[in-house]
Amino acid sequence: MSKNKKLVQEITSMDVDFAKWYTDVVKKADLIDYSSVRGCMIIKPYGYAIWELLQSQLDSKLKETGHKNVYMPMFIPESLLEKEKDHVEGFAPEVAWVTHGGQEKLTERLCVRPTSETLFCEHYANDIQSYRDLPRLYNQWCSVVRWEKTTRPFLRTLEFLWQEGHTAHATAEEAQEETLKILDIYSDFCENILAIPMIKGQKTDKEKFAGALRTYTIESLMHDGKALQSGTTHNFGDGFAKAFDIQYTDKENNLSYVHQTSWGVTTRLIGALIMVHGDDSGLIVPPKIAPTQLRIIPIAQHKEGVLEKADELKRQLSQIVRVDLDDSDKSPGWKFSECEMKGIPLRLEIGPKDIEKGQAVLVRRDTREKIFISLDEVNEKVLQTLEIIQKELLEKARIHRNAHTYEAKNLEQLKSILEETPGFIKGMWCGDRACEDKIKEETGATSRCIPFEGESIGDICVCCGKPADKLVIWAKAY
Amino acid sequence: MSKNKKLVQEITSMDVDFAKWYTDVVKKADLIDYSSVRGCMIIKPYGYAIWELLQSQLDSKLKETGHKNVYMPMFIPESLLEKEKDHVEGFAPEVAWVTHGGQEKLTERLCVRPTSETLFCEHYANDIQSYRDLPRLYNQWCSVVRWEKTTRPFLRTLEFLWQEGHTAHATAEEAQEETLKILDIYSDFCENILAIPMIKGQKTDKEKFAGALRTYTIESLMHDGKALQSGTTHNFGDGFAKAFDIQYTDKENNLSYVHQTSWGVTTRLIGALIMVHGDDSGLIVPPKIAPTQLRIIPIAQHKEGVLEKADELKRQLSQIVRVDLDDSDKSPGWKFSECEMKGIPLRLEIGPKDIEKGQAVLVRRDTREKIFISLDEVNEKVLQTLEIIQKELLEKARIHRNAHTYEAKNLEQLKSILEETPGFIKGMWCGDRACEDKIKEETGATSRCIPFEGESIGDICVCCGKPADKLVIWAKAY
Ligand SMILES: [Zn+2]
Ligand SMILES: [Zn+2]
Numbered sequence: 033m034s035k036n037k038k039l040v041q042e043i044t045s046m047d048v049d050f051a052k053w054y055t056d057v058v059k060k061a062d063l064i065d066y067s068s069v070r071g072c073m074i075i076k077p078y079g080y081a082i083w084e085l086l087q088s089q090l091d092s093k094l095k096e097t098g099h100k101n102v103y104m105p106m107f108i109p110e111s112l113l114e115k116e117k118d119h120v121e122g123f124a125p126e127v128a129w130v131t132h133g134g135q136e137k138l139t140e141r142l143c144v145r146p147t148s149e150t151l152f153c154e155h156y157a158n159d160i161q162s163y164r165d166l167p168r169l170y171n172q173w174c175s176v177v178r179w180e181k182t183t184r185p186f187l188r189t190l191e192f193l194w195q196e197g198h199t200a201h202a203t204a205e206e207a208q209e210e211t212l213k214i215l216d217i218y219s220d221f222c223e224n225i226l227a228i229p230m231i232k233g234q235k236t237d238k239e240k241f242a243g244a245l246r247t248y249t250i251e252s253l254m255h256d257g258k259a260l261q262s263g264t265t266h267n268f269g270d271g272f273a274k275a276f277d278i279q280y281t282d283k284e285n286n287l288s289y290v291h292q293t294s295w296g297v298t299t300r301l302i303g304a305l306i307m308v309h310g311d312d313s314g315l316i317v318p319p320k321i322a323p324t325q326l327r328i329i330p331i332a333q334h335k336e337g338v339l340e341k342a343d344e345l346k347r348q349l350s351q352i353v354r355v356d357l358d359d360s361d362k363s364p365g366w367k368f369s370e371c372e373m374k375g376i377p378l379r380l381e382i383g384p385k386d387i388e389k390g391q392a393v394l395v396r397r398d399t400r401e402k403i404f405i406s407l408d409e410v411n412e413k414v415l416q417t418l419e420i421i422q423k424e425l426l427e428k429a430r431i432h433r434n435a436h437t438y439e440a441k442n443l444e445q446l447k448s449i450l451e452e453t454p455g456f457i458k459g460m461w462c463g464d465r466a467c468e469d470k471i472k473e474e475t476g477a478t479s480r481c482i483p484f485e486g487e488s489i490g491d492i493c494v495c496c497g498k499p500a501d502k503l504v505i506w507a508k509a510y
Numbered sequence: 511m512s513k514n515k516k517l518v519q520e521i522t523s524m525d526v527d528f529a530k531w532y533t534d535v536v537k538k539a540d541l542i543d544y545s546s547v548r549g550c551m552i553i554k555p556y557g558y559a560i561w562e563l564l565q566s567q568l569d570s571k572l573k574e575t576g577h578k579n580v581y582m583p584m585f586i587p588e589s590l591l592e593k594e595k596d597h598v599e600g601f602a603p604e605v606a607w608v609t610h611g612g613q614e615k616l617t618e619r620l621c622v623r624p625t626s627e628t629l630f631c632e633h634y635a636n637d638i639q640s641y642r643d644l645p646r647l648y649n650q651w652c653s654v655v656r657w658e659k660t661t662r663p664f665l666r667t668l669e670f671l672w673q674e675g676h677t678a679h680a681t682a683e684e685a686q687e688e689t690l691k692i693l694d695i696y697s698d699f700c701e702n703i704l705a706i707p708m709i710k711g712q713k714t715d716k717e718k719f720a721g722a723l724r725t726y727t728i729e730s731l732m733h734d735g736k737a738l739q740s741g742t743t744h745n746f747g748d749g750f751a752k753a754f755d756i757q758y759t760d761k762e763n764n765l766s767y768v769h770q771t772s773w774g775v776t777t778r779l780i781g782a783l784i785m786v787h788g789d790d791s792g793l794i795v796p797p798k799i800a801p802t803q804l805r806i807i808p809i810a811q812h813k814e815g816v817l818e819k820a821d822e823l824k825r826q827l828s829q830i831v832r833v834d835l836d837d838s839d840k841s842p843g844w845k846f847s848e849c850e851m852k853g854i855p856l857r858l859e860i861g862p863k864d865i866e867k868g869q870a871v872l873v874r875r876d877t878r879e880k881i882f883i884s885l886d887e888v889n890e891k892v893l894q895t896l897e898i899i900q901k902e903l904l905e906k907a908r909i910h911r912n913a914h915t916y917e918a919k920n921l922e923q924l925k926s927i928l929e930e931t932p933g934f935i936k937g938m939w940c941g942d943r944a945c946e947d948k949i950k951e952e953t954g955a956t957s958r959c960i961p962f963e964g965e966s967i968g969d970i971c972v973c974c975g976k977p978a979d980k981l982v983i984w985a986k987a988y
Contacts, residue, residue, distance in 0.1 A: 041904070041919070068590055069620070072583035074633055080579050101558050105550035106584075106622075106653060106669055107606075128585075129610040130622065133657035133668075134603050144584075144608065144622070154545060155552055170555070174653070175584060179611035285834055301898075369625055449782060 043175065043373075045312050047190040050256040052186075059313040060186045071183035071190035075299070078374065082324035083193065084304055087173060089320070090195065090297070093217050098196060099169045104151040106174070107142040112150045116275040119149060122242020126179045128190075133239070139414055149268075149294055152198035153276035160290060163202055163282050167210070171197040183379065186303035187260075187510050192296035194398050200278065200290040207291035208310050211267040214295045215248045215356055218263040224303060225317040227425040228308050229253050229433055230262060231456070231505060233481030238468050241294075245269035251480045251505065253433040254307035257454030259480050259507035262304055265295035299395065303510070308429050309398075315375030316398055318425050319418040325416055328357040329367045333382030341387050345410065352411055353418065372397060377421050378414065398425060439489050446494055446506060454508060458487075459494030461504040467495035471506065480505040481498045515956050521851075523790050528734040529660075529662075535784055539793045539852050549661035549668035552845035553777070556852065557583075559801035560780055561671065565651060567703055567776070567798070568673065571695050577647045577675060582629040584652070585620040590628045594753040597627060600720020604657045608670075611926075622655040627721065627746075627772055630676035630755035637680060638768060638923035641760050645688070646678040664781035665988050672776035678697045678756065678768040682747065685769035689745040690774045693726045696741040704779060705796040705903035706786050708740060708909055709934070709983060711959030716946050729958045729983065731911040735932030737958050737985035740782055741816055743773035756966050781988070788908050793853030797896040804892055805854045806835040807845045817863050823858065823888065830889055831896065841927030850875060855899050856892065876903060917967050924972055924984065927951050932986060934958070936965075937972030939982040945973035949984065958983040 046053040058064050071374030075083065082190045089100070096168055107130060127143040145151070156168060161316060173195045183189050183412060197214060219230045230250035240247035244266035252262050273279070273289035282288050307314040319325050330342040333477040340359055349355040358367045366380075371379050381393040394403040396412060398421055405413040436455030449457055456460040457477065461467060471494075486503050494501035521538060524531040536542050541557030553561065567578070577911045585608060592598045605621040633808050634646060651673045661667050675692060679685040684926035706833070708728035722744035751757070751767035760766055787794040797803050804827060808820040820835055827833040836845045842859075849857050859871040872881040872891060876899055883891045914933030918924040927935055935955065939945060946957050949972075964981050971978040 065581055065633060065637065067628075068587055069583040069585050072585060074629075075581040076585070077578035077580055080581055083581075084579065100555035101562065102555055103553040103558055103561075103671065105552070106655070107547050107550060126612050128608045128620075131605045131609045134605065142606075151545060151547075155543060159543065170579040175581075175908075177584070193581065205792055208755055234615075384707040459522060 037370050039508055041042055044085050057314055060438040066184050073185050073189055080323055085321050090221055096173055099171045102170050102172055104148050106145050108145055108150055110141045113143055116243050119243035123198050128177050128179055146176055146178045148196055153272050156200050157276050157278045160280050162280055166202045168200040169194055180251055186299050192299050194296050196296045199293045204291045206268055207293050210463050211265045211293045214265045224304055225320045229430040231483050233483035235481055236479045238465055241266045249481050252304055253456055257436050259509040260304050263297040268292040309425055312495050314373035317375040319377045319422045322377050325353045325418055326355045326378045326380060327371050328380045331364055331381055335384045338384055342382055378417055441490055443495055450475050450477055457506045458489055458503055459488045459506050460500040461502045462493035462496055462498045467493055473493055476508050477506040478509055514601055517558045520778050537791055540689050542663050551663050554905055560799055563799050568699055572649055577649045580627050580650050581650050585621050586628055588619045589622055590918055591608055594721050594750055596735055597721035606655050624654055624656045626674055631750050634678050635754045636768055638758050639682055640758055649673055649675040664777050668776050671761050674774045677771045682769045685745055685771050689743045689771045694741045697728050703798045704783055706782055707908040709961050711961035714957045716819045716943055719744045719875045727959050731784055731934055737987040738782050741775040746770040792851035795853040799853045802834050802854045803831045803896055804833045804857045807851050808901055809842055811861055813862045816862055820860055831967055856895055897962045918972050919968060921973055928953050928955055935984045936967055937984050938968045938978040939980045940971035940974055940976045940978040941980060949973055954986050955984040956987055958985050
C-alpha cells in the first residue's frame with residue numbers, strides 16, 4: 033500500500049496547480065519523456081499508441097471522402113517559402129534553418145517545414161493542367177517544426193506530429209464546401225472518438241492563418257477553463273494559386289486559377305484528451321482511443337486457478353476489445369493505481385472467491401463504479417460498459433463546458449468572469465481589430481471564434497460599446 | 511492507338527539504358543515527382559499507397575514479435591551525436607545542420623537525424639534501471655536525412671522514409687538473437703510480400719555500420735545484375751551502452767551494461783520492386799503490395815449494360831480484393847497501357863459479347879496471359895490468379911538471380927564476369943581489407959556479404975591468392 037500511495041501522491045492535484053498536474057500526468061502515465069533536444073518530446077509507446085489509433089481512425093475518414101496520402105520533402109528552400117507574402121511573414125520568424133549540408137555551406141538556406149503549403153503549391157503548378165485533374169485532394173502525415181520559445185508537451189512543442197490536407201478545386205464554391213466538410217469531419221471525430229465536444233466557428237481576421245481568405249476552427253474547453261484550438265481548416269481562395277501560378281484549362285478551354293484549402297490536426301489533441309477527461313488519479317482515455325480498453329487484474333494470483341482463469345478471460349476478450357492482463361508481482365493496490373494513472377477505461381478484477389461464485393468485478397475508471405457481473409455475460413457487459421463510458425465522457429465534458437460558458441456585456445464583466453470563473457465567454461463584437469487587441473491586452477483573452485450557431489446576446493460591442501452584430505467566443509487559450 | 515503508343519514509346523527500353531528506363535518508370539507510373547528541393551522526392555499517391563501497404567504489413571510483423579512504436583525528436587544536438595566515436599565519424603560528414611531557429615543563432619548546432627541511435631541511447635540511459643525493464647524493443651517510422659551528392663528516386667535520396675528499430679537487452683546472446691530474428695523477418699517479408707528473393711549474410715568489417723560490432727544484411731539482385739542492399743540489422747554489443755552509460759541492475763543487484771541492436775528498411779525497397787519485377791511496359795507490382803490488385807476495363811462501354819455489369823463486378827470483387835474500374839472516356843488501348851505502366855497485377859476486360867456469353871477476360875500483367883473465365887467463377891479465379899502471380903514473380907526473380915550468380919577463382923575472372931555478365935559473384939576471401947579495397951578499385955565491385963549458407967568454392971583468395979576460408983558475394987551495387 034505504501035508504494036501504491038506513493039504513485040498517486042506524486043501527482044499534484046489539479047486544483048492546486050493545473051499546469052503541474054498536467055506535466056505530472058504526461059510523465060507518470062508514460063506518455064512522453066524529455067530529451068536533451070530543447071522543446072521536443074519523446075513520445076513513448078503508450079502515448080504513441082494513442083496517436084496511432086487517432087491517426088488510423090481519422091485517416092479512414094479522410095480516405096472515405098476521397099483524400100489520398102502523399103509525402104512531400106521536409107525542407108523548403110527560402111525562395112520558395114517567400115513566394116506568398118502573407119505566408120512568409122507569418123512563418124519565417126519561427127522556422128529552423130538548415131545552412132550546411134555535410135561539410136559544405138548551402139548556397140540557399142532551407143527551412144524545416146513549419147507547414148507545406150508552398151511545396152504543395154509548387155507541385156500543383158506542375159501537375160495540374162486541365163479541369164480533369166481537379167479536384168486534387170491530398171493529405172500527408174508528417175512532423176513539422178516551429179521554433180517556439182516556451183513549450184509544453186503535446187500543447188506547444190518545437191516539433192510536432194500532424195496531418196496536413198492540401199486541396200485544389202475548380203471553383204470557389206467547391207473550395208468553400210471542402211473547407212467546411214473537413215471542419216465537420218474534425219468536429220465529429222473529436223466528439224465521437226475523443227469524446228470532446230467542439231464549437232465550430234470562423235476565426236477573425238486577426239486570428240486567421242497566414243495567407244488564408246477564411247480560417248475555421250473547432251474550439252474545446254479544458255478542465256481549467258482555458259480554450260484549446262483543436263483543429264483548423266483554411267480557405268485560400270485563389271491567393272496561393274496566383275502567387276504560384278496554378279492554372280487549369282476549363283471545359284471551354286479558358287485558363288483559370290484553382291481555389292485551394294488546407295487543414296490540419298496535431299498531437300495537440302492528445303493534450304486536449306488529458307485536460308478534458310483527466311482527474312487527480314491521472315489520465316482517463318475514452319474507450320475508442322484507448323490502446324488498452326480493459327485491463328484484467330487478478331486478485332490473490334498465487335492461488336490455484338486464478339491466473340489460468342484470468343488468462344482464459346484475456347483470450348476470450350481479446351476477440352472483441354483491446355485487453356491486457358497484469359500478472360506482474362506487484363500488489364493489487366499498485367496495479368489499480370497504475371491502471372488509473374494510465375486512464376484505462378475499464379478494469380476487471382477476478383480472485384478465488386469470484387471464481388467460486390462464477391463472477392467478476394468490473395470497475396469503471398471514470399466513475400469508479402464497481403459492477404459485479406456473471407462470468408457468462410462478460411463479453412456483453414464489457415462491450416456495453418465501454419459504450420456507456422464513451423457516451424458519458426462526452427456528456428460530462430459537454431456539461432462542464434456548458435457550465436463554464438458565460439455572457440459578458442462589457443469589458444468589466446468580461447474581466448471579472450475571466451478572473452473568477454474562467455471559461456468560454458460570449459460577447460458581442462463590432463468587428464474592429466482594435467477591440468480584439470484591447471481585450472487581449474487588458475484581460476489576456478483572445479477571440480476563439482465567431483460560432484456558426486450564431487445567436488445575439490445584445491447589439492453593442494463588449495469592448496467599445498459601438499454597434500455590434502457579431503457574437504464572439506472569448507477565452508484565455510493554450 | 512496513337513496515344514497508346516505514345517505512352518509506351520516514351521519509356522526507354524531497359525536494355526538500351528537501364529538507368530533511364532528506371533527514372534522513366536518512376537515518373538510514368540506516377541510514383542513520384544521532383545520538386546525544387548535538391549535530391550528530395552515527392553511521393554505521389556500511387557507510390558505512397560505502396561509504402562503504406564509495405565509499412566502496415568511489416569509493422570504487424572514487428573508488433574507480433576513484441577516491438578512497440580515510439581517517436582523521437584528529429585534533431586540531434588552536435589554534442590550528443592559525438593558521444594560514440596565511430597558513429598560520429600560515420601555520419602557527421604553527411605548530415606544537414608540547423609544553425610538558426612527563427613531569428614536567433616543557436617548556441618549549439620543541431621543535425622537533422624541521419625539515424626537515431628544517439629537519441630535512443632540517451633533515452634535508454636534515463637529509462638532503464640533494472641533487469642525488469644529489459645528487453646526494450648522499440649521501433650519508429652519516420653524520415654531521415656543524409657546529405658548525398660548524387661541521388662536517384664527511392665534508391666538514394668537526401669531524405670527518405672524508413673523504420674528504425676532500437677533494442678536493449680540484458681545479455682549478448684539475446685542481442686545477437688534479436689539481430690538475427692529481425693533479419694529473418696526482413697527476409698521473409700521481402701520474399702513473401704515483395705516477391706524478392708534475398709541472400710542473408712554478414713557484412714565485412716569494411717562495410718559494417720558505424721559503431722556496430724556486427725552488421726547483417728539481406729541482398730537482392732536487380733534486373734541489370736547490380737546488387738541492392740535491402741535491409742540491415744546491427745548488433746552493437748555494449749559499445750553504445752558504454753559510451754552512453756546505459757546500465758541496469760541484474761537479479762543479483764550487480765550493475766551491467768545493456769547489449770543493443772538496431773535495424774532498418776527504407777523506401778529503397780520500392781526501388782527494388784521496380785528493378786526486380788519491371789519490364790519495358792512499366793512496373794509490375796506483386797499482388798500483396800499492389801494498391802490496386804485488379805482493374806476492370808469495360809470494352810465498348812457506351813453499349814447498353816456494359817458499365818452496369820462492370821460496376822456490379824467491381825462491387826462484388828471489392829469484398830475480396832483491392833479493385834478499381836476505369837470508366838474514363840479514354841480508349842481501351844490507352845487504358846491497357848496505363849494499367850501495364852502502373853503494374854496492376856491483373857486486369858479484367860468485359861464487353862457486350864462477353865456479357866452475352868456470361869464470361870470475362872482476365873489478363874495477367876506479368877505474363878500477359880489471357881484467361882477466359884465464366885462470370886460464375888470470377889471471385890475464385892481472381893483470387894487464384896493473384897496467388898499464382900505472387901508465387902511466380904518470386905520464382906521468376908529467383909531464377910533470374912540464380913542464372914546471374916557466378917563463381918570467380920581469381921581477379922581476372924572476377925573482372926571479366928563483371929564486364930560481360932554482371933551479377934552476384936562468389937569468390938573466396940582471405941579476410942584482408944586490402945583485398946576488398948583492391949577489388950573495389952579495379953572492378954568497381956564491393957563485398958555484399960558473407961552468406962550464411964556458406965559453401966566453399968576453393969581455398970585461396972580471389973584477389974591475393976593467399977589461403978582463404980570465407981566465401982564472399984561480390985557485386986556492383988546501388
Ligand atoms: Zn468594438
Ligand atoms: Zn586476399
